[in-house]
Amino acid sequence: MFGIYLKRELSRRKKAALVIAMGLALGIALVITVNSVSAGMTQAQDKVLKSLYGLGTDMTVTKARSAPKAGSSQGPRFQFDAKSYSKTSQSSDRVMTQGGQALKSSLVQRVAAQKGVASAVGALSLNVTKVDGSFTQGKAQSSGGGQQGGPGGSGGGQPQVQGGGANFDVNSYSVAGVDVTDQALGPLATMKITSGKTFTSAQTDAKVAVVSTSYAKEKKYKAGSTFKISGTEYTVIGIATPDSSESTTDVYLPLKQAQSLGDAKNKVTTIYVKATDSKQIATVKKTIQSNISGTTVTTSSDLASTVSGSLSTASNLATSVGKWLSIAVLAAAFLVAALLTSSAVSRRVREFGTLKALGWPSRRVTRQVVGESVVNGLIGGGLGIALGLAAAYAVTAISPKLTAQLGSTGGGMGGGPGGGPGGGGPGQQAAKNTVEIALSAPVSVTTIALAVGLAVAGGLIAGAMGGWRASRMRPADALRSVS
Template structure:
């Protein structure tokens, strides 16, 4: 009886049912779209953070660089051979630690012993500035146009004149290139600067190469400088063999050259030193507690979590993420609340027009709870229909966003992990190119999770219940006499 009556009433009031269902559908579709876009923003941001952190890293431990003393010289110093032959190519490398003050390697073990830490690995980040070029010797000439090797003779009685010699021509032409080097713990490469990359050519380091003169290059750096596996290049006069090319799994690499940690320490004159300690927590829910423990037990260090690092990401990705999490959230709530209210009002209005119907049913013996159940049942069906339409519209919107894949940019701020700088031997750039390399383009997607679908179904049921509760409450208050009074 309930099903038959329900079907007949819904068929008789198709337009009203459709209006209620569409109102709920729009609200649910907006919630699905905003939720999926927000998930896409989070996914894009995670890709950016992985490029800085390395896959699987929960936090980094660094130490802020102290201010130089009054007598310290902060600028790089380059020395060239003044006795070199004219036009002879000269080259000099300046290697400096990057990303903060160097930490003692013994702190790695101390960090690893903290409660909640699953693993800790040290790395040394260096910046290499390469200057190469040549000097050209000038020629000294007098006012008379003769070179300094000529002589001017005066006439009888003297009076000959010689002009003050002047140097003509000459000068120097030098190129300045910068690139980043990361020292990797070859015994534990699952955490650290190389963890977020895949070796696409050649091979990675082996444990036997802890102090070998070998290197792995990032794909972009190798392509820029036309390096291939098996070739060699020099840093500060030391020749390194390229054994592999690393391709980042999520975005552009911020490191150009990877070396065994001991080799990097030798280059940077930082024996038993690291600039960054990468930390993996035993439980992602305890990251804040681990951060507090490290800061409390190891003084003078700076602990940066993924949440802290996210604040350094700017650009259109950050702007769009803010819009999706703030404006989008409140817009969804407003539209959904309006849809629920409209559904409740329309259901209540429909009950008011069915006074004779419900009054007659009560006169025939229907109890109030049965009338209420009938109204709630009709509203639930409307809610489920609206939920189905809303899920379809939301999935279509999410698919459209993923298909279009709008490009978002992300500028990377400074971090404990260090950032790569463009350039290198034979090519590259300086500060301006470094900023360009630290700007990433991320394709936005809108993944829809099972949780989002479950939320949509829950909202549809809730919308039906709210509308049905209001309409059912009004229907339950009707009396058989109301039906008689409505008869004209």
């Protein structure tokens, strides 16, 4: 009886049912769209952090670089020995550590021994500035034709230098020293070898290198190619491609080789840390900071706060404005559905009064109204899910491009989570590390379940208001409404 009456009443009031369902559908569709776009923003930020932070890395330990002393210069200096009256080729490499202040390699074991730390790996970030070209020595020629007189005589013209000059190319690239015994953590963790091979655990001090795809393309390197850094020849054994975005490191060397080039024996600039439990990262951070003074511990959440650009702007809009807007629209949809249901009940006075006169108790009338409203809510939920999925698919299909820049986490830190792979860390790589990410809008099962729950909730709210009003009607009301 309940089902038959429900079906008949909904069939009679198709237009009113559709209006209520569409109102709920729009609110639910907006909630699905905002949630899916927010999930896409989170995935995009994860890609940025993963490519710059290191796969499996929960935090990094660095040390802020101290301010240079007055009068000292930490900039690169080049000295050449140009021979007179000759055209001589010159080439020089300037290798400098980048990121934060160098740390002792023994600190890696101290960090690994802290409670809550699963593993720790050290890395050294270098920047190589290569200058090569040639000087051409000019020749001194007299500007006058006469001879120079004696002590009391008049002299000839002053000699002038003619010709000569210099032509130099400057090339700067980043180098990361990698602990080849544990490549699952650190700079190479986010890289995939697409040509050749990676380091073996025995190549701790071998003169071999892995280069990024972009740098290999620029220099036309392939597996087996050789190049020199400060006179030391290295053989390319592999070409590495980042899992996402662009690589911020050009050349990867075994850690000992990088330490030798940078005159940083037994030194690292970044320690990559993996926690035993991802839920205890904040606790592990405090433990390291309290037990190892003078260091800066940066977690992935700290790094996420430094991401700027259109990705950050869009994420903030989706999180704040978008969610509040969806809540406001959903509340309005619920209110409209409740008012429309209540209004429909007021137009059914004769019907409900007659049913009560025939012996229907108030609870049965209320149940009938709530049942109709829940069905309207489920219809609205179905339409809302369809609209939300269509909107999410459209965002994914269009794939709007967003940019993300990694900025400094503050505290005077020159290096950070990006210090290893990027060579300069967030503080120095903010302008350089501009990553372009294609936005997607994935819809999870949780979001669908939320939509169904909202649909049922909307129907119950509307039915509760309408049922309460219907239950208060008296059979005499039906007689008074007869004209």
